[in-house]
Amino acid sequence: MADRSHIVKSYEHELGQLRSMMAQMGGIVENQVALALSAIADRNEEAADAAARQDPEVDQLEREVEGLAIRLLALRSPMAGDLREIVAALKITGDLERIGDYASSIARRSLRIRMPENQISLSGLRSMGRLVQENLRRSIDAITQQDSNRAMEVWHADRAVDEYYTALFRELVTYMMEDARNIRACTELLFIAKNLERIGDHATNIAERVFYAVTGDNLPSLRPRGTPATALTVAETMQEPDVR
Amino acid sequence: MADRSHIVKSYEHELGQLRSMMAQMGGIVENQVALALSAIADRNEEAADAAARQDPEVDQLEREVEGLAIRLLALRSPMAGDLREIVAALKITGDLERIGDYASSIARRSLRIRMPENQISLSGLRSMGRLVQENLRRSIDAITQQDSNRAMEVWHADRAVDEYYTALFRELVTYMMEDARNIRACTELLFIAKNLERIGDHATNIAERVFYAVTGDNLPSLRPRGTPATALTVAETMQEPDVR
Numbered sequence: 001m002a003d004r005s006h007i008v009k010s011y012e013h014e015l016g017q018l019r020s021m022m023a024q025m026g027g028i029v030e031n032q033v034a035l036a037l038s039a040i041a042d043r044n045e046e047a048a049d050a051a052a053r054q055d056p057e058v059d060q061l062e063r064e065v066e067g068l069a070i071r072l073l074a075l076r077s078p079m080a081g082d083l084r085e086i087v088a089a090l091k092i093t094g095d096l097e098r099i100g101d102y103a104s105s106i107a108r109r110s111l112r113i114r115m116p117e118n119q120i121s122l123s124g125l126r127s128m129g130r131l132v133q134e135n136l137r138r139s140i141d142a143i144t145q146q147d148s149n150r151a152m153e154v155w156h157a158d159r160a161v162d163e164y165y166t167a168l169f170r171e172l173v174t175y176m177m178e179d180a181r182n183i184r185a186c187t188e189l190l191f192i193a194k195n196l197e198r199i200g201d202h203a204t205n206i207a208e209r210v211f212y213a214v215t216g217d218n219l220p221s222l223r224p225r226g227t228p229a230t231a232l233t234v235a236e237t238m239q240e241p242d243v244r
Numbered sequence: 245m246a247d248r249s250h251i252v253k254s255y256e257h258e259l260g261q262l263r264s265m266m267a268q269m270g271g272i273v274e275n276q277v278a279l280a281l282s283a284i285a286d287r288n289e290e291a292a293d294a295a296a297r298q299d300p301e302v303d304q305l306e307r308e309v310e311g312l313a314i315r316l317l318a319l320r321s322p323m324a325g326d327l328r329e330i331v332a333a334l335k336i337t338g339d340l341e342r343i344g345d346y347a348s349s350i351a352r353r354s355l356r357i358r359m360p361e362n363q364i365s366l367s368g369l370r371s372m373g374r375l376v377q378e379n380l381r382r383s384i385d386a387i388t389q390q391d392s393n394r395a396m397e398v399w400h401a402d403r404a405v406d407e408y409y410t411a412l413f414r415e416l417v418t419y420m421m422e423d424a425r426n427i428r429a430c431t432e433l434l435f436i437a438k439n440l441e442r443i444g445d446h447a448t449n450i451a452e453r454v455f456y457a458v459t460g461d462n463l464p465s466l467r468p469r470g471t472p473a474t475a476l477t478v479a480e481t482m483q484e485p486d487v488r
Contacts, residue, residue: 074321087317180424190434190435
């Protein structure tokens with residue numbers, strides 16, 4: 001009987017370890033996104049370097065989570081909610097790793113943008129960045145607290161991210177058409193906006209997976225969405241950008 | 245004893261089912277990529293629609309694989325190689341789902357490209373597409389045959405995909421700078437090239453996961469890579485595009 005309680009304790013201990021590794025991975029990735037946004041907003045080269053330098057640590061944590069998950073599955077035969085949580089952890093680390101990758105890509109691109117300060121406004125990108133950051137924080141809270149309500153909030157907020165992206169896409173194409181000297185910078189900014197939109201998407205994926213792990217139910221497969229930029233006509237992209 | 249052999253048989257049967265679902269998912273995604281490339285190369289609108297229409301089926305298969313994997317983990321206590329294969333399947337479906345997503349995105353973008361046939365050459369994009377398609381086929385063969393040598397081939401070939409992307413990026417930025425009327429089409433083509441590059445990346449992820457599932461060893465964490473487009477200077481992007 002003493003032996004059995006020992007087994008249960010070390011099982012709880014390992015499950016706790018898995019959760020703390022997920023929290024750590026989430027924390028690093030959140031930090032990478034914050035650094036990448038500071039790299040754009042403040043032209044902060046150190047922040048850009050710091051964001052990119054954290055990639056190997058994220059990759060390493062992904063492998064460690066996978067190793068621990070395999071160990072738990074092989075030795076502890078977890079059931080029901082615990083099993084769903086471990087399977088979700090395996091999928092979520094993939095999303096977190098991608099988010100880290102996108103943050104690094106934003107940081108590296110920010111270093112290559114050279115443009116007249118007054119010609120291209122970055123305010124839309126900054127607002128989009130804050131919203132994505134907020135959504136990511138919520139999705140990581142949802143993981144660490146195994147909170148399905150938090151997860152549902154993220155899932156609803158993704159629509160606003162898509163709307164920001166659509167507006168930014170129009171604005172940047174307009175800048176490029178106005179002056180060929182804007183093309184190089186705006187190309188980078190287009191990819192940065194796209195990367196932010198993908199980070200938002202992965203935050204939503206995480207929310208969906210947490211929701212399933214906690215409740216055993218799926219969120220509807222069609223998310224609430226804004227107008228995709230892909231649905232714009234050529235005429236629409238020629239419009240003046242919104243005043244921000 | 246008869247009961248035990250029955251259990252073993254249905255375990256083998258379920259593992260076989262998991263493999264056949266992975267093969268089915270791989271087949272659909274491969275087909276989506278083929279349709280998306282035909283949509284670009286031949287301005288084939290039907291192909292573009294067909295590519296996008298397969299997304300829900302891919303999503304459904306991802307959920308089914310997850311359900312079966314959870315069932316296998318809960319009821320069959322798989323060990324060693326089988327356990328690694330099931331965990332790899334959970335991760336690989338995520339990569340396949342993303343590849344399908346990128347293929348749909350390429351297909352939708354192809355419908356919006358309107359440009360003078362003779363002004364922008366698509367030959368670089370076509371070659372890149374063929375290479376990515378070949379790599380994807382190899383990575384799906386690696387899954388269905390659990391073949392680590394196939395996996396290694398994919399991993400080595402990703403470098404050439406990156407080099408194609410870098411060359412295309414330069415070419416497209418040059419077209420935009422030469423004539424503002426190219427901007428809208430080239431923006432779509434830039435994203436299409438990026439999507440192809442990401443498909444190649446996910447094929448490499450799949451290869452890495454198959455290699456681990458089969459051998460228990462990781463491929464080195466640093467892949468062989470071409471010059472990233474992100475490392476180009478502004479001066480370099482002003483060069484004339486390569487003659488193709």
